[in-house]
Amino acid sequence: MSIPIQTAEHDQSFRLRSVRLSDLAALAHPTRLAARLDPALSAATLVQLQKSPRLQPRLAELLLDNERASNGSGWGPDLLRGHDPRRAALLAGSIWHARSLLKLVTKPHLTVLIGHIGADAHAFGIRHLAHAIANSLIADPEKLAQQIEHDGHACLGAWLNDSPALERSRVLLRLPVGTPAETPAPEHSNASGRLFSLVVAHFETEIPV
Numbered sequence: 001m002s003i004p005i006q007t008a009e010h011d012q013s014f015r016l017r018s019v020r021l022s023d024l025a026a027l028a029h030p031t032r033l034a035a036r037l038d039p040a041l042s043a044a045t046l047v048q049l050q051k052s053p054r055l056q057p058r059l060a061e062l063l064l065d066n067e068r069a070s071n072g073s074g075w076g077p078d079l080l081r082g083h084d085p086r087r088a089a090l091l092a093g094s095i096w097h098a099r100s101l102l103k104l105v106t107k108p109h110l111t112v113l114i115g116h117i118g119a120d121a122h123a124f125g126i127r128h129l130a131h132a133i134a135n136s137l138i139a140d141p142e143k144l145a146q147q148i149e150h151d152g153h154a155c156l157g158a159w160l161n162d163s164p165a166l167e168r169s170r171v172l173l174r175l176p177v178g179t180p181a182e183t184p185a186p187e188h189s190n191a192s193g194r195l196f197s198l199v200v201a202h203f204e205t206e207i208p209v
Contacts, residue, residue, distance in 0.1 A: 021060035024170060026050050028063055031177040036062050063173055064166065078170045079163060081203045085156060085174050089181070090117045091202065092195040093152025094125025098132035100144050101125045109141045116145035128198055133191050150180050151188065157181030158192035 025033075030046040037049075049055055080088050094101060094117060101122060104113060114122050125132075125148075134151070138144040157180065160168040175181055184192070 022053060022056035024173065025056040025059040025063065028059075028173045029176045032063060032173050033059065035177055064169055079160070079167055079200075080171055081200070083203050083206070085171050085181075086153075087118075087121070088196075088199050088203075089152035089156045089179075090121040090148060091124050091152070091199045092155045092192075093117075093148035093150070094121040095128045095131050095195050095198065096125075096133045096151045096155065096191070097138065097144060097148050098125040098129040099134060100138045102129060103137055104139070104141060104144065112141040113145055116142075117148055121148070124202065131194060131198065133187075133195075154180040154184040154188040155192040155195050158184035158189040159196040161189070162193075 028050065030043055030050070033046050033050065034041050037046075049059065101113075104110060110122075134147075138147060153175070156171075160171055160181070161184070172181060
């Protein structure tokens with residue numbers, strides 16, 4: 001007996017939705033899950049929950065407040081093409097502070113800075129020096145790394161604010177609770193579109209994750 005086309009399409013849609021939700025639950029930062037379930041849960045317990053195929057769709061619905069997860073079957077690639085949102089923030093933050101990157105030339109300082117942000121973010125910021133935002137220079141590599149991360153995350157949050165709630169959540173849920181992505185300032189909103197157009201264009205040249 002043949003299966004009606006409508007039923008087959010419904011089953012395929014349901015399976016695709018479950019896969020998308022499972023992926024979201026597996027990739028969510030553990031602090032997001034702990035905030036929804038119980039902050040006292042251990043990291044090991046949270047990882048076990050996230051790895052459970054049976055629980056993943058339900059956990060994703062919990063993270064997305066149920067109603068926003070209902071259309072999961074229509075999801076395409078996320079706004080960052082599957083790339084790590086922290087890395088995206090570091091790339092954007094490196095452009096923001098590119099003038100400081102250019103001035104930081106001693107080997108010990110570079111070693112410290114690159115240990116925090118990565119060689120690719122360092123090179124990316126210098127390559128896009130023309131789009132730098134910060135005029136004040138930071139000479140201390142530890143402080144510079146902190147500011148790159150702060151301003152980069154804030155720009156990411158500001159950029160995401162222009163997107164639908166579900167698309168925004170799909171990215172933010174992969175970051176820990178409490179990053180500057182949740183509280184961008186007006187200056188980040190003003191620059192975020194320009195910086196993230198460069199970040200996303202860079203991601204499009206790489207193999208999607």
